[in-house]
Amino acid sequence: MALSDLLARAGNACEFCGATSDLAAVDVPPAGEIALCPTCREEVPADAAHWRCLEGAAWSAEPAVQLAVWRKLGQLDQPWAAEVRDGMMLSDEVQGWTEVAGVVEHRDSNGVVLAQGDSVMLIKDLVVKGANFTAKRGTAVRRISLVADNPGQIEGRVEDQRIVILTEFVKKI
Template identity: 50%
Template sequence: MALIDDLLARADGACELCRSTTDLTPFALTPPDGYADSAEVLTCAECNRRLTDRDLSDPDHWRALENTMWTPIPPVQVVAWRILSGLSRLDWAADLKSQLWLDEETQAWAQMRAPAAVQEPTHRDSNGAALADGDTVTLIKDLNVKGSSQTAKRGTAVRGISLVADNGDQIEGRVNGERIVILTQFVKKQA
């Protein structure tokens, strides 16, 4: 119980990542060899779940790092760096990461498991099969193409898809010569 009390005192009773004050719990990091201090970060239930699940599907949740990343506490700096690394395709996250200065030891710690500490959303087809850039999928239902009178017919093969980076529910592909966004729930990966 002393650990949670120490973390609550250190963090002024708020999540060290988003500053929420509800359902606070420690999130443990693997410390580098010889690290003698606490390797935990006080997180709210939502931040803890996102870190545990490596969930970056809602990048806006992490915008609070704009304020909290300036902490002098190494474990919090490590988590902030890893999250921003995982979101570096977004301009705001890349900008924040470029501003985040870490001493040599903390930087080495942050890179120990990064960027695997958090990862991109996984794109899955209607059957749960993982999708990747360049895959071929088949439409499983007729889809009306927004902004067009065109209908993409069931059974149409979409070759060379592109994953939408910040949304695990969307892919892009060409149907009848037109590039469209398609929801992954309406496609099946071809073997």
């Protein structure tokens, strides 16, 4: 997209904060380009409070802006950013991109990468809430499933019950 077309779509303003000077096109693969000011193009702006502008930008109807805001909010270690990200209403197209972009890596207690179908061993007795039993240390859990949006959780079958297990309590076997 030509810069003039991009700026026209953006209303000659930064699509994050609304600033109007020194705008430039920023590529947001695979969605396209957005117009951002110099401050919003920085990884870490001098004023961290500047990122609060994303609260308003999260409501943009433009898919590329939605994806860029979603990604930036995921990089910020702030409770408000997580709350805004969780509350975003993404178009179906953008939701598909976030699922691809949001691939997480599951690691066991020793830092070994876990994959779908692996076998793990419990390294601690775990009280299973709602099932009235304790999964004992040393229990092998075969053919695990990965929880897609949480790198700290896997699912597996213990005593014929499908349970969620925290990765910090397992080691790959």
